[in-house]
Amino acid sequence: MKTTSSVVTALAVFALAAAQSVLAGQAPGLLADPDIPVSHHDRVYAAEQFSNTVSVTDPADNHLVGVIRLGDPAPASFSPLYRGQVLVHGMGFSPDHHTLAVVSIGSNSVTFIDTQTNAIRHVTYVGRSPHEAFFTPDGKEVWVTVRGENYVDVLDGKTFEEKMRITVPAGPGMQIFSPDGKYGYVCSSFNPEIEVISVADHQIVGKVMQASPFCPDLAATPDGKQVWFTLKDIGKTQVFDAHPPFALLTTIDTGPITNHVNIVHNANGMFAYVTVGGLNQVKVFRTDDFSQVATIPVGNLPHGIWPSGDGSRVYVGLENADMMTAIDTLTNKVIANVAIGQAPQAVAYVPNAVPDGDGTQNIQALGLAGQTIHLALMPAGTGKPGGAANAPTTVTLFDQGLVQVLQAAVTGLQPKQSYVLGFSDKFDGTGNVEPLANFTTNPAGAAIVNALGQIRQVVAPGDATDRDRRRYLVIAPLVSGKPGAVVQIQAL
Structure with a gap:
């Protein structure tokens, strides 16, 4: 009796599972x-x-x-x-x-x-x-x-x-x-x-x-x-x-x-x-x-x-x-x-x-x-920039051959404010800022920022003889049309 009961139960479970799979349609179709x-x-x-x-x-x-x-x-x-x-x-x-x-x-x-x-x-x-x-x-x-x-x-x-x-x-x-x-x-x-x-x-x-x-x-x-x-x-x-x-x-x-x-x-x-x-x-x-x-x-x-x-x-x-x-x-x-x-x-x-x-x-x-480079930006003012874990801004360089497309997914800024994404000659953002792209954040303090050019040679690590020429990605508010104090710096 136990064996028969087990078989009946198993068949019932199988039938139920089969019925559920038949009537569980996915978007964009019908549920039936x-x-x-x-x-x-x-x-x-x-x-x-x-x-x-x-x-x-x-x-x-x-x-x-x-x-x-x-x-x-x-x-x-x-x-x-x-x-x-x-x-x-x-x-x-x-x-x-x-x-x-x-x-x-x-x-x-x-x-x-x-x-x-x-x-x-x-x-x-x-x-x-x-x-x-x-x-x-x-x-x-x-x-x-x-x-x-x-x-x-x-x-x-x-x-x-x-x-x-x-x-x-x-x-x-x-x-x-x-x-x-x-x-x-x-x-x-x-x-x-x-x-x-x-x-x-x-x-x-x-x-x-x-x-x-x-x-x-x-x-x-x-x-x-x-x-x-x-x-x-x-x-x-x-x-x-x-x-x-x-x-x-x-x-x-x-x-x-x-x-x-x-x-x-x-x-x-x-x-x-x-x-x-x-x-x-x-x-x-x-x-x-x-x-x-x-x-x-x-x-x-x-x-x-x-x-x-x-x-x-x-x-x-x-x-x-x-x-x-x-x-x-x-x-x-x-x-x-x-x-x-x-x-x-x-x-x-x-x-x-x-x-x-x-x-x-x-x-x-x-x-x-399939050729890309991934970077991240961290809040400034916390000393030497650390790793990219939980970074508010991620950046990808998409290799196009002669040039690269840069795309930054920016968050953690003030809503509806004007900023500049640029290069600094100091890793902590205290140097001069060379603008790359201006943007305005949305009501959530975020933005998608794009730029095109020969960027990889600037932001990728160089050899020992090139270190003094390296630049670092930063974000700064625009103040009277010029970069203000840097608020995000490149993670190293």
């Missing part, structure tokens, strides 16, 4: 969609802004398959005869998982890539500075937020040609759809307002006020009940009801440079994962009571995030670490880091992207895209 276990047929993609590549990772063993090169690094792209893509940034994919849509901000384009062969199927050029592109759940249209203008460009899902434009407030930043395909939610990067649009007739049917003007990303829960969106300038995340009248449900302080959000459903419930670039963390919140359940330390400047097809993992692009990080969602621990291209932005996990074969066609090695 079956889970798709992680396998070698899946791919994780990242849009890499400074190497102008799309990295392709196999999540089954977390190895980089290679990169799809859409453009050349600077300064080749400065030529008037240049034909490649510039500032590869946004990413979406088709409902059948066969087509990737990749947005390049600098060349105003959407590149459509076959996931099986990694071949470019088509390039559509749209308006100024598009940001993200995504297919409607039925696959019939692709909506592209044209952030440098005031409309969503609606493309045909098969021909990829423009069908129409939906006029919205200036600066549409990101769009995502309700899992049932009824609504498109379009947040703004320039105006504090989200537009809710009827997919059937392209009419605006609702509005949601943002707590600030700068929303870079949003996600809808697979149960169709909520929409989560991030506010990068003030470090907050907000949630509203996905149905009319689209009421705001909560506002959460998440931290400086709050980047992207996505939704995971697993055996423990449904959760929102938020990347917080200024803290180098991913924060995890329940969707039922909005309580925070985990803080996950990751590498420098986490940006894009997407769940696996079964919700067992989320993958995070580390913008200033050139890494793809895999997180186990049941333990909320990092389980892998994969070296990828320069400055990953949007991330997309596409289950069953490669139904047959190894999917290595039209793939290149990482090459120059």
Whole structure:
């Protein structure tokens, strides 16, 4: 009897587990969609802004398959005869998982890539500075937020040609759809307002006020009940009801440079994962009571995030670490880091992207895209600068061959103040400061600062004969147009 009872119990547990796996669909699909276990047929993609590549990772063993090169690094792209893509940034994919849509901000384009062969199927050029592109759940249209203008460009899902434009407030930043395909939610990067649009007739049917003007990303829960969106300038995340009248449900302080959000459903419930670039963390919140359940330390400047097809993992692009990080969602621990291209932005996990074969066609090695130098800045006035642990500002130099792109993820400064990132000839910042880039902090006292030039030869350690020529990165407030007393210095 005991043996029979044990068998019956085991069968019941197995049946329950099977039922749960069938009814635990992940974003951006429906909750009723079956889970798709992680396998070698899946791919994780990242849009890499400074190497102008799309990295392709196999999540089954977390190895980089290679990169799809859409453009050349600077300064080749400065030529008037240049034909490649510039500032590869946004990413979406088709409902059948066969087509990737990749947005390049600098060349105003959407590149459509076959996931099986990694071949470019088509390039559509749209308006100024598009940001993200995504297919409607039925696959019939692709909506592209044209952030440098005031409309969503609606493309045909098969021909990829423009069908129409939906006029919205200036600066549409990101769009995502309700899992049932009824609504498109379009947040703004320039105006504090989200537009809710009827997919059937392209009419605006609702509005949601943002707590600030700068929303870079949003996600809808697979149960169709909520929409989560991030506010990068003030470090907050907000949630509203996905149905009319689209009421705001909560506002959460998440931290400086709050980047992207996505939704995971697993055996423990449904959760929102938020990347917080200024803290180098991913924060995890329940969707039922909005309580925070985990803080996950990751590498420098986490940006894009997407769940696996079964919700067992989320993958995070580390913008200033050139890494793809895999997180186990049941333990909320990092389980892998994969070296990828320069400055990953949007991330997309596409289950069953490669139904047959190894999917290595039209793939290149990482090459120059993997060459970077990492630095950190610490608060000044504490004596000789120490290590980079818990540094408020991280800096990456992305090698472009002849020149380097510098990107600093700055935090720990006064809100809405003008500063200069520059070089000092003294390690403690007491020497003369040579300006490299001026910037103004956002309301959270943070900023993303970029510069381009032959910088590596200045900040990298030289040999003994060159030590007197070395310069050190510093940040100082601008006082009457000139650098004031240094507030952050390079960690040594």
